[in-house]
Each structure stands twice: as structure tokens, then as C-alpha cells.
Amino acid sequence: MTALVERTPGVLGVDPDAADAALAAAGDTQAFERLYRRHTARIHSLARRMIGPEEADDVTQDVFVRAWRKLGLFRGDSLFGTWLYRLAVNVILGRRGAVVKYRERHDDGDILEMPLHSRGERVDIRMDMERALDTLPKGARQVFVLHDVEGFTHEEIAGMLDVTAGTSKSQLHRARMTLRQHLA
Amino acid sequence: MSDTWTDRLSEYVDDELDAVTRAELETHLLSCDECRTITGDLRLIRATASRLENTGPSGDLWAGIAAEIGAGSAGSPADRVGTPADRVGTPAGSVRVIPMEPRTRRSFTFSIPQLAAAALIILGLGAALMWQIERTRSASRVAVDSPDSGAVRTVSTSTVTANEAGYDVAIEQLEQAAELNRDQLDSSTVRILNESMTTIDRALADARAALAADPANPYLHRHYDRTMKQKLEILRRAATIQRGGA
Numbered sequence: 063m064t065a066l067v068e069r070t071p072g073v074l075g076v077d078p079d080a081a082d083a084a085l086a087a088a089g090d091t092q093a094f095e096r097l098y099r100r101h102t103a104r105i106h107s108l109a110r111r112m113i114g115p116e117e118a119d120d121v122t123q124d125v126f127v128r129a130w131r132k133l134g135l136f137r138g139d140s141l142f143g144t145w146l147y148r149l150a151v152n153v154i155l156g157r158r159g160a161v162v163k164y165r166e167r168h169d170d171g172d173i174l175e176m177p178l179h180s181r182g183e184r185v186d187i188r189m190d191m192e193r194a195l196d197t198l199p200k201g202a203r204q205v206f207v208l209h210d211v212e213g214f215t216h217e218e219i220a221g222m223l224d225v226t227a228g229t230s231k232s233q234l235h236r237a238r239m240t241l242r243q244h245l246a
Numbered sequence: 247m248s249d250t251w252t253d254r255l256s257e258y259v260d261d262e263l264d265a266v267t268r269a270e271l272e273t274h275l276l277s278c279d280e281c282r283t284i285t286g287d288l289r290l291i292r293a294t295a296s297r298l299e300n301t302g303p304s305g306d307l308w309a310g311i312a313a314e315i316g317a318g319s320a321g322s323p324a325d326r327v328g329t330p331a332d333r334v335g336t337p338a339g340s341v342r343v344i345p346m347e348p349r350t351r352r353s354f355t356f357s358i359p360q361l362a363a364a365a366l367i368i369l370g371l372g373a374a375l376m377w378q379i380e381r382t383r384s385a386s387r388v389a390v391d392s393p394d395s396g397a398v399r400t401v402s403t404s405t406v407t408a409n410e411a412g413y414d415v416a417i418e419q420l421e422q423a424a425e426l427n428r429d430q431l432d433s434s435t436v437r438i439l440n441e442s443m444t445t446i447d448r449a450l451a452d453a454r455a456a457l458a459a460d461p462a463n464p465y466l467h468r469h470y471d472r473t474m475k476q477k478l479e480i481l482r483r484a485a486t487i488q489r490g491g492a
Contacts, residue, residue: 084454088414091317095308103302111298123307127314134414187294210295235256242287 079142087133094133098126101143105150111195111207112154121157125150151208155222187245194244198237205230206237251281259288420478423485439484446477 077083079100085093105125110118129146136145195203204223208214209230216227216234223230251274257263258271275282311317450473 081454091312091315094315095312095317098308098311102307103300106303106307107298107300119303119305119307122303123310123314126307126311130311130315187290188298191291191294191298206295210292211298213296231257231262235253238256238288238291239284241291242284245287245291 077138077141077143080138083133083136083138083142086130087136094126094130097129097142097146101146102126104143105146108147108150108207108212109154111192111211112204113157113200114196117157121150121154125153128153147212151222155204190245191241194241197244198240202233202237202240205233206241209234210238251278252284255281255285255288259285259292417478417481420481420485423481426485435484439480442480443477446473446480449473450477 079097082090082093082096086097102122106118106122109121109125113121125146129149132149136142140148195207198206201223205219208219208222209216214222216230219225219230220227251271254263254267254271258268263271275285450470454470
């Protein structure tokens with residue numbers, strides 16, 4: 063998870079959220095709100111990319127409510143941001159049987175047809191990619207987001223989705239090739 | 247886009263091919279324009295994905311979260327670990343919830359020697375309290391068998407574990423148990439207990455502030471840990487004094 067570590071604010075080994083996490087664990091809701099403010103964009107983006115914008119708000123709220131309830135389990139072995147992020151991934155993957163949906167998609171080999179955008183319409187390739195993610199089938203989208211956006215390894219993704227690393231690689235390639243078509 | 251190498255291109259850009267396969271593919275790329283183009287596109291997609299910016303929700307979600315966690319209405323770890331009855335092991339409704347003084351946080355600066363001096367003070371107060379509690383215990387063993395001590399018996403502290411993650415829960419339990427026991431203690435013990443708690447809470451607040459400024463300082467972590475354990479030990483003694491030394 064190199065990318066995830068690199069994207070975590072602060073110097074490696076020093077958790078900038080430690081104080082607020084400790085205060086929040088002791089019941090300080092203001093400290094927890096500060097944690098929410100610092101991490102909500104990242105969690106919301108993860109949710110939006112993995113399961114779509116229509117559920118992102120709800121999932122984000124769910125993640126933070128669960129984080130509040132589980133703060134007593136946070137031991138500081140990892141950065142708070144990493145811990146929260148892992149929790150968010152679990153919540154998202156557990157949402158409405160996301161893993162089951164993944165398997166269904168994978169078994170069917172279902173890659174959706176996507177409308178091609180002309181280069182003239184493109185304002186920013188990143189914005190195009192955000193939109194293109196919505197059109198990917200859920201399984202390919204999850205693998206792509208986890209691997210290319212968030213930096214998880216295929217082995218980690220395989221563990222999360224209960225598939226083989228080979229399946230994860232295959233889905234990643236299909237997602238990239240589909241995105242390539244969309245972004246052409 | 248139909249040759250046998252196409253499906254390996256993602257592994258190639260991710261540098262996941264073994265050396266032999268990689269060499270073969272690179273040889274193929276020299277003669278295949280399409281695969282070279284795809285490889286370039288896949289690299290662009292991967293690079294773009296890694297640079298996607300995180301954006302928050304269009305509206306503020308905090309209000310909904312605050313409502314769920316009880317922010318602004320005394321939300322606390324107690325809400326997360328069960329009812330007060332659960333925490334002290336007594337039937338619901340039979341527990342007197344005792345409001346404890348809020349733990350104040352201070353914002354002054356201090357040095358490691360100052361922290362060490364505070365630790366010595368705590369040790370001194372702790373020793374005095376232990377001595378006083380032991381003295382009271384000897385003088386009050388009869389009270390253990392009195393009917394009035396029934397409420398105290400319902401408080402279980404044996405299951406309290408003082409690991410790092412459970413400090414606050416353990417402290418809450420012990421504070422409640424100690425408060426229930428407060429009437430059983432003589433005035434001098436209560437006075438020393440109060441002084442000890444005030445000193446320890448101040449030391450803990452200082453340690454928290456220091457850790458916030460220097461989270462990686464091992465001395466501060468050890469100091470905080472030691473102080474927390476001293477607080478737990480004093481509270482444990484205060485909570486169990488009427489248990490006849492059990």
C-alpha cells in the first residue's frame with residue numbers, strides 16, 4: 063500500500079491525528095469533528111469512486127459513525143488515517159453485498175458499453191476519469207480504484223474481495239482497457 | 247489489439263512480469279505499434295488515477311454524524327461500550343451514575359524535567375494514599391459484612407483490564423466504583439484521593455499536550471503510560487477497599 067502511505071499527511075511514523083483520536087476516544091466530539099473535517103474528502107471520494115455518487119454521502123456518514131463507535135479499538139499501531147481508511151474500505155465492500163455483486167459481475171464477464179467522448183469535450187482527463195469510473199461494472203471499478211487510485215496490491219485486494227490475485231489482475235486490465243476506450 | 251501480448255500489458259506497466267516474459271514482450275513492442283500505443287495509454291491511465299484529487303461531499307455531512315454519535319448531548323465512550331449497568335455488572339436501574347468532574351485540558355508548555363518532577367509527586371501522593379487506604383482497610387474490615395455495603399459488592403472491578411485501548415473505559419468503571427465507595431472512606435483518605443486524582447489528571451493532561459506536540463517521543467509515551475497505570479492502581483485500590491481485601 064505504498065500509495066496510501068504516501069498520501070497520508072504527516073511525516074512517516076508521526077500521526078498528526080493522534081491527539082484528536084485520543085480525545086475522541088475519550089468522548090470528545092469536537093476532536094472527532096476535527097478528524098471528520100480532515101478526512102471526509104478522502105473517505106467521500108473513496109466511496110464515490112467505489113460505489114457511485116448516489117450512495118457516497120450515506121456511506122461516508124456510516125463510516126464516521128462506525129469509526130466513532132470503534133475508536134476504542136484504535137491502538138495507534140497504524141496512523142489514524144490508515145485505520146479509518148481500512149474501516150471505510152470494509153464498510154464499502156460490505157455495503158449491500160458488494161462482494162457478491164463483484165462475483166456476479168466477474169462470472170458474467172460483464173463490461174458495460176460506454177459512450178465515447180470526443181477529445182474536444184475533454185476538459186481534464188482526471189474529470190473524465192471520474193465520470194468514466196461510474197460506467198465501469200462494480201467489480202472492475204473496485205479493483206481499479208483499490209489498485210490504481212489507492213495503491214493496494216493485488217494480494218491485498220484479493221483478500222478484501224475474496225478472489226485470487228490473478229482475478230484481481232485480470233479485472234484491473236479489463237478496467238484499464240475499458241477506461242482507455244472511454245478516454246480515447 | 248488482438249495479439250497474445252495485449253492481455254499482459256497491464257502487468258508490464260506494473261512491472262509484474264518475470265524477467266524472461268518482460269524481455270519477450272519488449273521485443274514484441276519493438277515491432278507492434280498498437281501494443282506500444284496501448285502501453286502508453288495504460289501508463290497514462292495509471293498515472294492519472296494516482297493523481298485523482300479527493301473532493302468532499304457537496305453538503306456538510308457532520309450534522310447527520312453528530313446526531314448519530316450524540317455530539318452536543320454528552321456523547322461519550324459510555325455510549326459506545328454499553329449502558330452504565332453493563333459496565334459495572336449490575337442489573338439495569340440499580341446503578342447510580344455518578345457525574346465525574348470534567349477532565350480539563352491545559353495549554354501551557356513544560357519540560358521533561360518538569361514531567362519527571364510531576365511523576366515524583368504522583369508517586370509520593372500515591373504512596374500516601376496506599377498507606378492511608380491500607381490503614382482504613384484494617385480498621386473497617388467489619389464494615390464489609392454489613393448490609394450497607396451491598397451496593398459496593400455489586401461493583402466488579404476484577405474484569406477491568408488496563409490495556410492502552412481500554413484506559414478510558416477502565417477509568418470510568420473504576421471512577422464509578424470508587425465514587426460508590428467514597429462514603430466508606432474516612433475523610434483523610436478522601437482528601438488524599440482527591441489530591442492524587444487532581445495531580446494525576448493534571449499530569450495526564452500535560453502528557454497529552456506534550457504528545458500532541460511530539461507524538462514520537464518515547465519518553466512521553468512511557469511517562470503517559472506510567473501515569474495512567476498509577477491512576478488506575480489508585481482507583482482500583484479506592485474501589486475495592488470495602489471488599490475486605492478480596
